[in-house]
Amino acid sequence: MASPERERKRKRDANGHPRPVVPSSSQSQSQSQILKIxxxxxxxxxxxxxxxxxxxxxxxxxxxxxxxxxxxxxxxxxxxxxxxxxxxxxxxxxxxxxxxxxxxxxxxxxxxxxxxxxxxxxxxxxxxxxxxxxxxxxxxxxEKEIPEKASTGNLMDSRQALSAAFGNRTSKKALLDEQLNTITTSTLGPTASTSVVSAISSAVDTATASLPTSESLRTGSGNSKYLPPVHADEDGVTVDTVYRIEEMVEARVLDGCIDGVREWEKSVRGGGEVESSISPHYVTSRIRGVIDSGTNVTHRLKILRYIEHLIQFHRLFISAFSNTIFRPKLYDAFTSDDKSITNHLITTFTDSKNQNKNDRQMSKTKLTKLYCWMIILCLKVEEDGKMDLWDLVQDLQIERKEVEMAAREVGARVEGFRDGYFKMMGIGKEESREHRLVALRLPLVFPKNKMLSVRGGRK
Structure with missing residues (x-):
């Protein structure tokens, strides 16, 4: 049994005040309220x-x-x-x-x-x-307006509606351009279908008037970006007149080569040898043959001299970065008999790379045009209208296939030599693979347009 002193301490706090009485759990449950849900x-x-x-x-x-x-x-x-x-x-x-x-x-x-x-x-x-x-x-x-056709449920229409509401400036402009260019028969009247067809046909005819037709592509007259005018369909045309030199090179440009031609003639007729540092294979091997032939010597030598300038012009551009040369540097690096020759080559075989026209570039199209024109000029130098591609390939320092493709573009025939020719010339088997005979004969045979042949087959 606890002592009175212990019991007094339990019932009072440290200050001597009575402690609060805590009701038991049974008493608190009876006194709490009962909630009804x-x-x-x-x-x-x-x-x-x-x-x-x-x-x-x-x-x-x-x-x-x-x-x-x-x-x-x-x-x-x-x-x-x-x-x-x-x-x-x-x-x-x-x-x-x-x-x-x-x-x-x-x-x-x-x-x-x-x-x-x-x-x-x-x-x-x-x-x-x-x-x-x-x-x-x-x-x-x-509240922004949404196109009416967006309510059709089409996926494309839904995307257009989203572009109209949340798109950026570019997408909204594209959507507006599409809506402005929409043409329907209901907006144009009862004769709309006929009017639209005739208007579109007229616009197509006008836009494609200058484009080559399938027939012109087959005959070569449509290859204006590569070739000079082709006179294959004219009456009385010959191999010499199918391509006319006056339509390719102006007379004043050929006359600018006369000084170099006179030096060649003077050296050969004096018993000396003429060599070309630019074209040691093609030009050098043909100077004496042209002079000894006695047939239209001066004119053919002018063309040969022009070909020498053309080979030098080609070498400058293919060795330059991105086939581009600054015009003032081009005049310093390129040496010609006359300034008219330099201006002619720049205008004919280069394009301006920028707006000030100082950077001159020989694009792939212009490069192909140069090869095609060179083949035509070389065939005019040859007395029989035939030539071996090997000498020209050596001077141009390119692959034979590129020159061979240019020969086919001008309508010439590319054939192989007979075995007896290589034995007579002392050419070995390995070297003979690079030799091809190019001949210009009428009618001209142009490569077929692949796209036209595919479309024709599908029809």
Whole structure:
């Protein structure tokens, strides 16, 4: 049994005041209130729960709630399909710039309830409550006009509608251009179909008037970017007149080569030898033969001298970076008999790379044109209209296939030599593979256009 002193200390605190009496658990349970939960029907205006994620809503904003009924199809437990009406609850609020819309988005399989507690009766009324998700939208974007055809449900139309509402400046401009260029028979009147077809046909004819036809491509007259004028269809045309030298090189340019030609003639007729440091194979091997032939010597030597300048001009560009040379440096590096020759070569076989026309570039098209013109000029130098490609390939320092392709572009025939020719010339088997005979004969044979042949086969 505890002593009176111990019992006094338990019932009083350190200051001597009595300690508070803590009721037992049985006493507290009897004294607490008993809550009664009542389940209530939702009715027409139930409490609504709102889910808001990532949005900061102003405290002064007030929402208005409304509901709408929709017809749906349901199945009974027996499997019978019946029509029913469901109520969809929504909330809505708006500010000057933003609209807030709350709607039910799918079903997550969870039921939500709101309990209302009455402290006087200790009753809790529980109401079923729908859960809505609040989204926000900028009013300016919402009110922006969307194309009418976006409502058709087409994927392309939907993408255009998105571009109209949220696209950048480039996408909106492209969409506007497409709408402005749209032509329909309803907008043009009862004779619209005929008018549109005739207008398009007229525009196509005008735009393609300068394009080569399939026949001109087969005859070579359409290859204007590579070839000089072709006179293959004229009456009385010969191998010498199918390509005319005056339409390729002006007379004043050929006359500018006369000083070099006179030096050649003086040296050869004096018993000396003439060598070309630019074209040691082709030009050097033909100077004496042209002079000894006695046939149109001066004119053929002028062409031969022009070919020498052309080979030197070609070497400067293929050794330059990106086939481009600055015009003042080109005049310093290129030596010719006359300034008119330099100007002619620059104008005919180069393009300006920039607006000030100082950077001259020999593009792939111009390079092919140079090869084609050189083949034609070389065949005019030859007395019989035939030549071996090997000498020209050596001086141009390119692959034989490129020169051979140019020979076919001008309508010439490329053939192989007979074995007896190589034995007579003392040419070995390995070296003979690079030798090809090029001959210009009428009618000219041009390479067929591959695109035209494919389209013709499909028809």
């Amino acid at each position: 009542n389940e209530k029907e939702a009715g027409t205006h139930p409490p609504i729960l709102a889910s808001i994620h990532g949005i900061e809503i102003p405290q002064s904003l007030s929402f208005s709630a409304f509901s709408k009924k929709t017809r749906v199809s349901k199945h009974t437990p027996a499997g019978t399909k019946i029509d029913a009406r469901e109520t969809e609850y929504c909330v809505k609020a708006s500010t000057v710039r933003i609209d807030y819309d709350g709607r039910v988005e799918g079903e997550d399989g969870v039921s939500y309830y709101v309990g209302v507690y009455d402290p006087e009766t200790s009753n809790v009324d529980v109401y079923p409550s729908p859960l809505v998700h609040v989204r926000r939208q900028v009013r300016r974007l919402k």
